[in-house]
Amino acid sequence: MQQTKLKNKQGIQSSFAYTLLRNDLLPELLGKEEETILYWAGKHLARKHPLSSTEEICDFFQKAAWGSLSVIQEKTNKRVFELIPTLPTPTHYKLEAGFLAEQYETMTDCVTETLEQVKRKRVLFTVESNAKETAQ
Known part of the structure; x- marks a missing residue:
């Protein structure tokens, strides 16, 4: 089994633990509600770690x-991001999508939703804010 190595403040770590949790344990624990719960969890993380710019989010x-997250298209109420994942690709990126939705909802004060599209080795996130509907 090939293991990707990550370097962070604590030093070099294996991706095995992350992959084990994300791909094996969470789907088992969360069942059919996994995607919904992880989207909500991403929003929760964004509220705990508020950011004020696209650069901070990246x-x-x-x-x-x-x-590695980068903006590939930006309009008034819509942004498209490309993510090149650090680790082996999970089947979905709802946690990350929820995080993006909440960050932009907070920054724009408009209801915001993020849709994801998983490609081969990248993920596209479309973040759309509804300027007619303010966030609560």
């Missing part, structure tokens, strides 16, 4: 070892 993804 830095957070790198520090969290979620991967």
